[in-house]
Amino acid sequence: MSAKVRVPFLRQVVPINDIGAREKELVKKQLKKRRSGEEPEKLQHLLQRVEQQGMAQKERTRQRELSPARKRERRAQAQQGHRPYFLQKSEQRQLVLAETFKELKRSKKLESFLSRKRRRNAGKDRRHLPLSKE
Missing domain, CATH: 1.10.150 (DNA polymerase; domain 1)
Known part of the structure; x- marks a missing residue:
């Protein structure tokens, strides 16, 4: 069974x-x-x-x-x-990103989104940079 x-x-x-x-x-x-x-x-x-x-x-x-x-x-x-x-996957992703951008611009949240993204990327850059010894 x-x-x-x-x-x-x-x-x-x-x-x-x-x-x-x-x-x-x-x-x-x-x-x-x-x-x-x-x-x-x-x-x-x-x-x-x-x-x-x-x-x-x-x-x-x-x-x-x-x-x-x-x-x-x-x-x-x-x-x-x-x-x-x-459409290839990359093209589909680009279309989705463009749509997201338009939506953020329409709702006037684009600047806050971009500033968060900048901070996140800056943190990643700092993490990946080698330490400078002086």
């Missing part, structure tokens, strides 16, 4: 967005109750993790929506007689 159990084909799926929102509210309430000790740090990390998961989920859905649009565009070009052209 096999220990594996078949999963029903049609099962009830609970949207992740709702769970994340509920969990986020619970963590915020607990964080307000507890002011000192180690637990608020853990709760803060948990809250940050939930927020990051939500942002990652939004990004995945946005990419999932963009993919069919690109396919339609390629099909339309093929019907017009052009040869099919598939």
Whole structure:
């Protein structure tokens, strides 16, 4: 006998967005109750993790929506007689970066993003430079 159990084909799926929102509210309430000790740090990390998961989920859905649009565009070009052209991974990354840049510029958070990036790169540079002995 096999220990594996078949999963029903049609099962009830609970949207992740709702769970994340509920969990986020619970963590915020607990964080307000507890002011000192180690637990608020853990709760803060948990809250940050939930927020990051939500942002990652939004990004995945946005990419999932963009993919069919690109396919339609390629099909339309093929019907017009052009040869099919598939974007390389590096080109896809560049498009995503350009979109991120536009979004940051639109929301006026570009300068803070760039300053954080500069600080991070400066730290990396300092770490990799050899120590100078005088």
